[in-house]
Amino acid sequence: MDHRLYLIRHGQTEWSVNGRHTGRTDIPLTPTGEEQARATGKTLEKLRDGPVTAPARVLASPRRRALATAELAGLAVDEVTEELAEWDYGDYEGITTEEIRETVPGWTIWSHPAPGGESAEQVAARADRLLAGVRETLADRDVILVGHGHFSRVLVTRWLGLPAVYGVHFGLDPAGATELGDERGTPQIKHLNVPS
Template sequence: MDQHALLLLRHGQTEWSATGRHTGRTDLPLTAIGERQAHAAGRTYALMHRDGTPTLVLSSPRVRALRTAELAGLHVDEATEELAEWDYGDYEGLTTKQIRQTVPGWTIWSHAVPGGESAAQVSARADELLTRVRGALANGNVVLVGHGHFSRVLIARWLGLAATAGVHFAVDPASVTVLGDERGQPQILHLNVPPS
């Protein structure tokens, strides 16, 4: 690549992600499929970025993210709560279908999360993290290993969109998304590239 890029790697499959249960604070391991996905994500990363070791690799402290980084062949410089998943509060462990039994039409993007983070709080956390990594991007690629909803917020905020615009981006387990810029304008270089 001609420019340094910000790469987002979502963790591989867990038991809850496979069944659509909201998984924020709960520290679940990868399934066997998730482990294979993480290995494959490492191959995808290597194919996409042959320009050497990233200057910085940050990971969520959840075991599913750390294990994905390990299996993908990435050395994590720091595990940080800045990369934690959206805090689902009272909805932790529930599916959207279950939540809609009491809150019709509920989505993480459009409704409140009792006991959890608001879209504004998640947006502020994403902005702080992006400010931090922009400095490191001057020296090389940066990799962030994290979660589905928070990665979608990072994409939206990278583009200068509201956090809730994350609804428009898909980020599947063990996928790689690459963010960059063209002449100072932020752009998505690759979105939701599946593990190969």
């Protein structure tokens, strides 16, 4: 594989600041998130060793926080896809982990179900479908995926061939960039959570 896969998490939102689970809810970036998104374009140029507009296939989640991040970073989105949407938190949408733990001690998205939402296995299957298409494109050019925190962490695990729940071990900050590639055919993390 000659080309690389880049994951960009959307910039800061009001809910990412206060830790509320944000899956389906379509909220905008904060002013800080907008600044982060602009800076991510420069980060991506450094990682790719060329202009952000250099040939790449760019896919984005349909949530406006992801689309705004792509636009402010200087990326032209080729495809908007639900496959890149954040983990569906179901009944826990808009609620913090601390609030959930008041009734489910020790709860995390990695270790417990989200009633009415996606399971880790369902999220992994979605990531696998997305990565199957991405791998085909990587034969010709780089791919940039603009999405969300938890789902991007699952993408990292599935790229490496690990179970989705291993995503707990990878942190991704708002507007952080990750570069995935390989070493002689073995999937590899080249850079993880590079700040904007």
